Amino acid sequence: MKSVTLRKANFDRIVAQAEREFPFECCGFVIANDAVEEVRPITNIQNGKHAEDPIAFARDARTAFLMEPREHLAVMNEIDRRRLNLSAVYHSHPDHDAYFSATDRAQACSFDPGEPDYPDTVYIVISVRAGKFARAAAFRWDPASKDFVETELETT
Numbered sequence: 001m002k003s004v005t006l007r008k009a010n011f012d013r014i015v016a017q018a019e020r021e022f023p024f025e026c027c028g029f030v031i032a033n034d035a036v037e038e039v040r041p042i043t044n045i046q047n048g049k050h051a052e053d054p055i056a057f058a059r060d061a062r063t064a065f066l067m068e069p070r071e072h073l074a075v076m077n078e079i080d081r082r083r084l085n086l087s088a089v090y091h092s093h094p095d096h097d098a099y100f101s102a103t104d105r106a107q108a109c110s111f112d113p114g115e116p117d118y119p120d121t122v123y124i125v126i127s128v129r130a131g132k133f134a135r136a137a138a139f140r141w142d143p144a145s146k147d148f149v150e151t152e153l154e155t156t
């Protein structure tokens with residue numbers, strides 16, 4: 001199983017964001033090519049959606065995230081323009097372990113439940129407990145088992 005490598009400075013940025021946005025989930029992307037690796041934090045608009053429509057959006061941002069669509073699109077456009085890859089999607093789990101939930105899987109496979117939207121992208125989950133970083137885990141799509149499997153996360 002291939003491991004995932006992230007630059008230490010970028011990993012620290014993601015952890016700092018996860019702690020800052022506690023008790024709510026944070027989210028964002030890591031975009032990269034052979035030369036660069038950059039973090040793009042995205043605003044989690046779940047609380048606003050929950051306030052507007054608590055039936056359709058039953059959960060608030062303590063247990064869910066929804067990316068601000070214009071920020072999301074801007075990153076996709078930047079990837080195209082700069083010929084980068086979407087190397088990781090990350091979010092945090094406030095006061096929960098760093099596991100890949102059924103909801104996480106459903107969000108990652110939004111078009112087809114049997115196939116992720118970005119099969120080569122790694123999904124990173126950051127567990128934050130009482131506002132402090134606890135554990136990070138990375139998950140990669142395994143075509144053989146047709147599921148996400150945990151893979152080693154290294155920082156350099």
Ligand SMILES: [Zn+2]
Pocket residue numbers: 091092093099100101104125
């Ligand atoms: Zn999650």
